[in-house]
Amino acid sequence: MTEETNAPRSLLYLDGVSVSFDGFKALNSLSLVIEPGELRAIIGPNGAGKTTMMDVITGKTRPDTGTVLFEDTIDLTKRDEADIAQLGIGRKFQKPTVFESHTVWDNLELALNRPRGVYSTLFYRLSGEDKDRIEEILATIRLSHRKDELAANLSHGQKQWLEIGMLLAQEPKLLLVDEPVAGMTDAETAETAVLLREIARTRSVVVVEHDMGFIRDLGVKVTCLAEGSVLAEGSIDFVSSDPKVIENYLGR
Numbered sequence: 001m002t003e004e005t006n007a008p009r010s011l012l013y014l015d016g017v018s019v020s021f022d023g024f025k026a027l028n029s030l031s032l033v034i035e036p037g038e039l040r041a042i043i044g045p046n047g048a049g050k051t052t053m054m055d056v057i058t059g060k061t062r063p064d065t066g067t068v069l070f071e072d073t074i075d076l077t078k079r080d081e082a083d084i085a086q087l088g089i090g091r092k093f094q095k096p097t098v099f100e101s102h103t104v105w106d107n108l109e110l111a112l113n114r115p116r117g118v119y120s121t122l123f124y125r126l127s128g129e130d131k132d133r134i135e136e137i138l139a140t141i142r143l144s145h146r147k148d149e150l151a152a153n154l155s156h157g158q159k160q161w162l163e164i165g166m167l168l169a170q171e172p173k174l175l176l177v178d179e180p181v182a183g184m185t186d187a188e189t190a191e192t193a194v195l196l197r198e199i200a201r202t203r204s205v206v207v208v209e210h211d212m213g214f215i216r217d218l219g220v221k222v223t224c225l226a227e228g229s230v231l232a233e234g235s236i237d238f239v240s241s242d243p244k245v246i247e248n249y250l251g252r
């Protein structure tokens with residue numbers, strides 16, 4: 001028995017999820033469970049269904065069959081994309097999309113999850129609490145020393161971190177991150193593993209990556225997808241020594 005009896009058992013629950021495009025099964029009875037506070041790595045060859053899985057979770061694509069539940073009871077297949085974002089699922093696409101002509105600070109301020117509407121937008125003043133939250137995010141994303149810099153002047157890796165920070169400003173319960181380290185320097189890649197582990201102390205994170213060194217650095221449970229379903233799941237050593245994974249992915 002845990003003390004928090006109301007806490008969800010699974011944050012995200014996918015069971016038997018299938019999606020077809022013109023008869024081709026992009027997802028083929030995919031089942032996956034993410035626990036509250038879990039950091040999970042997803043690997044798999046091109047076309048394995050990783051992006052389609054993210055699209056199903058965020059409501060961009062409707063599954064043909066299967067169950068997709070958030071916090072045990074919320075049926076995500078019945079919600080639209082805006083609803084799902086509001087429920088606390090944030091998604092970081094591969095390319096950074098920050099406001100280049102704004103400062104790092106302003107990018108985070110714009111992303112803060114605060115009441116919207118004409119009145120609140122016109123008369124909104126940043127509270128002390130909001131400022132503290134922005135400072136905290138800046139520290140998490142390693143950009144405190146660059147807060148007054150225009151986002152355009154950041155390195156590619158720093159732009160990725162800033163966008164992660166903008167998602168954190170919305171306090172997601174689940175953060176989906178697509179190939180964050182593509183194009184990063186080795187130092188930025190190593191730092192990103194540390195950063196995501198820190199973020200996962202306060203929320204769940206699902207990260208899709210091809211960079212096996214980075215996946216190893218993360219040191220978390222790995223799911224390998226192939227042909228739209230789970231091929232193998234477990235520690236990186238377990239998954240990377242699985243003959244099916246070697247044949248379908250690592251050995252290619």
Ligand SMILES: Nc1ncnc2c1ncn2[C@@H]1O[C@H](COP(=O)(O)OP(=O)(O)OP(=O)(O)O)[C@@H](O)[C@H]1O
Nearest residue numbers: 021022025026044045046047048049050051052053
């Ligand atoms: N909107 C669509 N219409 C038709 N086919 C699609 C569509 N979206 C995805 N597919 C197909 O579904 C399969 C799975 O694609 P998906 O993008 O989910 O794979 P992935 O694992 O993310 O691959 P990658 O590592 O290359 O990003 C691919 O064969 C792809 O061509």
